[in-house]
Amino acid sequence: MEILRCEHLSKIYGSGDTSVRALDDVSFSVEAGEFVSIVGPSGSGKSTLLHILGGVDRPTEGRVMIGGTDIHSLNENKLAVFRRRQIGLIYQFYNLLPVLNVDENIVLPHLLDGRKYDQERLDLVVERMGLTDRRNNLPSQLSGGQQQRVSIGRALYNHPAIILADEPTGNLDRKNGEEIVRLLKQSNRSQKQTLLIITHDESIALQADRMISIEDGHITRDERIRVTGGGM
């Protein structure tokens, strides 16, 4: 079942002579539960694509359909609600709120939705992320790997339809990086969550079901590495 489809996405920054075309007529679709890696050199438009898919940026042209909804046709408020319910975003620099402890950062999107958090689920996520003994710490009191695990916990807690990860291991050492990828894959498999990951690391990209290569805002290659749902 198709969960995500983008059609003729273009993104132009600036105007006139100084304008930069970050994305140029990008179209592809992703099946539910699929693990897709997006690779490409720096400045190729990977992060722009991810931000547009995550609804934090808007395309200049084209549309993004998630679960049949054209997310950019939604107004700011509806898009925000859609984002917190359907999308889990993971960034290279974790983007945690420095004033919230581990637990609070994890349940934040849920709380923003005005819902009561489920303590059992929180305990489960914290445990899965290996943060049980750090749950009352602020991000500044955590290592990079721990912070990224909080960030993943936050993305997973709400059972989003899609998880979008932007270089999640880019700021981590190999051991921590592998651990993060393991957690993401585990979630992809056990929860059947769709996972799109941007990475420079070829070994991580090759663990995906499908790999999309981008250069200068164009998709240059879209190859299936293994059948969806297949294990390594």
Added chain:
Amino acid sequence: MRKNVVFYVTRQYMKQNKGRTFVTFIGIVFMVILMTGVFIGKDTGIGYLEEIASLKDGKWHVSIYGVTEEMCGEVQSLPYVRETARSKGYGATEFEQSANDERPYLNVKAYEPACFDWMNIHLTEGRLPENEQEIVISRSAIDDGAKIQTGDWIDARFFQRSITGINAEAGGTIFPFFGIELEYGETKAVPESFPYYGENESFRENVEYTGKTGRYQVVGIIEAPSYEDSGAAGYTAVTGLGDDGLQITASSDNSGTKDTCNLTMLLDLEVLPLDYAMELRNIAYGCEMDFNDYVLAFSANASESTLNMVIRYMTVVFVVLIMGASVLLIYNVFNISFQERSRYLGMLCSVGATGRQKRSSIYYESFCLLIFALPTGILGGMGIIRLAMLVFRPLLGMMVGIQEVDRLSPVSVRISWENIAAVILVSVLTVLISAWLPARKIGKIGPIECIRGNVEKKSRQYAMRPSVIRRFGAEGMLAGNMLTRQKRRPRSVAVSAAVFMIILIVTVYGTRTVHEIIDVKIDRASLDIRSEDYDYLLGSCGYSAEYDALKEEILNDPGVEKVSEWGEGMFTGQVPASVYGREYWEAVREIFSLYYHRDVSEEEVRQEDMQYKQVVNILAVPDECLRKIGERAGADVGRLMDTEHPAALVVKEGVISTDTYRISETEPEHYRIFRIENMSDLGPGDEIPLELYDPDQEKNVNMPVEVAGNISEELLSDYVTFGNDNQYVWLLVNADVSRKIARIAGGREGTAGLSPMLFIKQNEEPTDLIGRLEKLNDREDSYFAFARPGYQKDLIGSLAEIADILLGCFVVLTSVICLLNLFNSIRGWRDESRQDIEVLYSVGMTKEQMNRLLLYECLGIFLRAVLLAGVCAGFLYLMIQAGVKTIFGNLRIPFPAAGAALSAALAGVVLVLITILVHRKISF
């Protein structure tokens, strides 16, 4: 290569943060402007006010009458006496050219050249006298039709005037305006302002020739000098004073002593000691002395020391508040940018920069800004002073009751090196204090802490608070955590908001304090009857037959809508000391202690004062009014309105101070005022053994009065207010009782005891009543005074208004600093929150939620600011009150709760508005 890489990096940092640097710069500029306003503006304003005030009575500072040559020499040798000029009063001479029968004389004075300028002698034609044979004459003589012009000659034979009582049957004659009581057969000298009565049955006017004669040519006509009384028997004429004039030995000056002259002087106000008045009095012992308080008051050198104190007090308060606000502004800026700054300084530190170099970065930045802010601020301040003076010019004239400000030269800013130095010194000091704390802090932290930016991180645990989430949602949790876990950012904002509130609260309190000081220290009308509903007031010396006739005429006049008759009896009654209560006598005992510089016992007070009868004042109130007042006081109205058995309502409060309760030949330790809550301990049903002096029988007559009730000044305030010198018990009585009192105390003529006041309200009917009453008022022999009721502006009113304007300007300018401070803090806070906002949006926060979060945060910051402001303002309030009490006595200045609430509300609104504004700018 750069000579100093730390300074270079600091400059680059300043360039990168242009917005914040600019706002800080503007803040420092405003501080310098305010300091310039305080130091240079004060001098300019006071100088200008002196010039305006000099239009009233002249620019002289002190005049001493009847001084000897020795005294002159001694006064002239004083270091603070800048210039002196002598004058003499030659006395009166016949003025044959006069066309006014009531003004048949010329009062001739001789001035040294400087006196013409100092005494405001303004020519309307001709020129001023250049020698002792030339004279100028008052324009009032010409206006009255005197046949004289420039070029004419006047032959003078000077004399002194006196009067002798000639009517044995009429008894004594009183001249209340001149303080003369003349008995039959008695001869008394009269001053030059004494009117000419011609032939009359009561007294005869005598002239005693002094032996001085002169022949003077009229060389000019002058405007009537301020000291010329239009009711005086003589017009003013002034001639030149030379050695010949000074050598005369006739008793012709004001003091009446021989071989003397009058010495007028300008003082050097810069070096004037506090006790100069005392020193002058000691030198010219026994001589009459005048201080031109109008001029001196504005340079804080008035003979009345309280005015000096008010001006000095205000100057100190202004400087301290400006410094306080500025220190917080600059400190806050450095504190806000602490983290960013610590990073680049940490990098420098990691390559070998020492703590001193790090500190120097902060000092360098602050002094870089100051070096440009100083000239900008001083020049800007001067511009603002000049502009303000131009705007205020007519207003200042109005304040001191002088309209002729057009005569003054254009306003010029008074710049002195001392004042410029003071501005620079205080500004540098302010910046130094502001930069010192952050510099000290940043000098101590190590490179790793700096670079990692976790200077203040502690490894403590932060538990989730489900109750907060349940009650306030995610926004409440976020706001709470942002305020409690990230203290530095919101703390800066809270401090800025608190400073804003503190400045407003303290200024409101300062304004009230200054008003109170002015109010209690300066004599005001003892009694003020609320007369807004009435157009005119007719006052009479007593309930005489003439008054009754006049009242009847007024009542019957078709142009009169209504009248209201009150009666004032100051010192009318006497009572035993026991009528005055314990609280009153305790205050008297303390005043005795202050005067005798020791703890005086109750027994001593009893011996010295309590054995005598005490004064009570009577206020006759219109019946209808008294009934309402009685009801309001909960008094026995039936008894109060009883026409057979006198009863009175006793006013509870009173005020005595070391000024109003004076003990002669000694000075109190310091000024002190006592507000008495209960002047008398008598209550309803008690009897006051009132005694009234019957001038016909020449003895006291008993008239016991029952207390119908007691009333507070507050309950009375809709009808009547009492002055701050109200040191006696007031008895409010009805119209019939007042008539009874008037019959006894007023004597046969009815011209003493109680003074009726008839308030008149006109209707639309045309009538000549007002014209007739005005003419009656103008008559010299009139026992009536007719005027519009209401507040008359005086020096004190002017001072209060000037204080208001200055405090208003101060609030505006200081508020600008505070607002800049607040803006800077909020911008710093929101700038640092930028990434958090992006994260929150990315995890699905809506704009409404963001706005709610902002409001929660503002609310938290506001509450913190209120708490801080409450503590600081409370502390300042206690400090100021203690200081004011020490200096001025126990003034009662309540905490300005309404002003504080308003300040807090204002600060809250400003906080929210700026936050929303800055947030929108950052978000979009």
